[in-house]
Amino acid sequence: MVFLKRMTSIILLISLILLPVACSNSNAELQKIRLAEVTRSIFYAPLYAAISEGFFEEEGIDLELTTTWGGDTTMTTLLSDGADVALVGAETSIYVYAQGANDPAVNFAALTQTDGTFLVSREKMDSFEWEDLRDTTFLGQRVGGMPQMVGEHVLKKHGINPHQDLELIQSIDFGNIPSAFASGTGDFVQLFEPQATQFENEGIGYIVASFGEESALVPYTGFMSKESFIKENTETLEAFTRALYKGQQWVEEQSSDVIAESIATFFEDADVELIAQVVDRYQSQGSYATDPLLTEEAWIQLQVIMDAAGELPKEVDFRELVNTSIAESVLD
Known part of the structure; x- marks a missing residue:
């Protein structure tokens, strides 16, 4: 944690530094x-x-x-x-x-x-299934934050153990995740906007699923x-x-x-x-x-x-x- x-x-x-101060x-x-x-x-x-x-x-x-x-x-x-x-x-x-x-x-x-993140694939996929993540390299978000927790929740919902069924990378700083994917790290990445749409527009990656749609309110x-x-x-x-x-x-x-x-x-x-x-x-x-x-x-x-x-x-x-x-x- x-x-x-x-x-x-x-x-x-x-x-240690602050004392309660009345407004x-x-x-x-x-x-x-x-x-x-x-x-x-x-x-x-x-x-x-x-x-x-x-x-x-x-x-x-x-x-x-x-x-x-x-x-x-x-x-x-x-x-x-x-x-x-x-x-x-x-x-x-x-x-x-x-x-x-x-x-x-x-x-x-x-x-x-x-959730506000999207699953982006390096390759264009006409019919994505969550099983397609198995045995791939997944570039996830930092441990303890909502994106990472919702991401794991959704993967488990679809029968994917994020710590056993794929190679999960969580060591990259939040701000550097898009550039790491763009430079060749990972088969899939969990991205916020506007990077997800921008990557799709530029052909760097392709949005295949929404973590927001997959998780409850x-x-x-x-x-x-x-x-x-x-x-x-x-x-x-x-x-x-x-x-x-x-x-x-x-x-x-x-x-x-x-x-x-x-x-x-x-x-x-x-x-x-x-x-x-x-x-x-x-x-x-x-x-x-x-x-x-x-x-x-x-x-x-x-x-x-x-x-x-x-x-x-x-x-x-x-x-x-x-x-x-x-x-x-x-x-x-």
């Missing part, structure tokens, strides 16, 4: 939200649409967005008061809670509701804050979530081309046509949550997947780490 060990060290360090912000200052996102991804289109379409300003929120690149870094930023809200996988809140955090990270709004990426921050800033987080919900509804109603134009400034290295292709793919498989409410069913499924991967440190009740009152107030 590599990720859990890293989080243990991080939490111990923070507990002393004025009402004006409370309208500013510092948001740390785990990565920059078209997978998060409703958030970027809410920003570009002005929904946060409409709700009186001054949103400061920072990309912190990685689950452990994002959680460190949140726990050390470097951010008010973190956009990250819900599994990280369980890792932190399991270490006995006295101010745990609590999930209050959902953004994505499926799961709170893959969402918004969390420290429990103390939620208690002291409920109205501000309600405004934040109303803006998010507007973005979710807007993305649900618009075409992929319109959405791509709206969020293009967040992806300066990708052309609008590629962004539209990716948005369309995610829309068609229902990856974007259409409202911010995180359900108990999805929370249970998350822990089933974590447990099957050997990464669940302890079972955590839904009510311990999920606050539904904020999303419910927005939906009323």
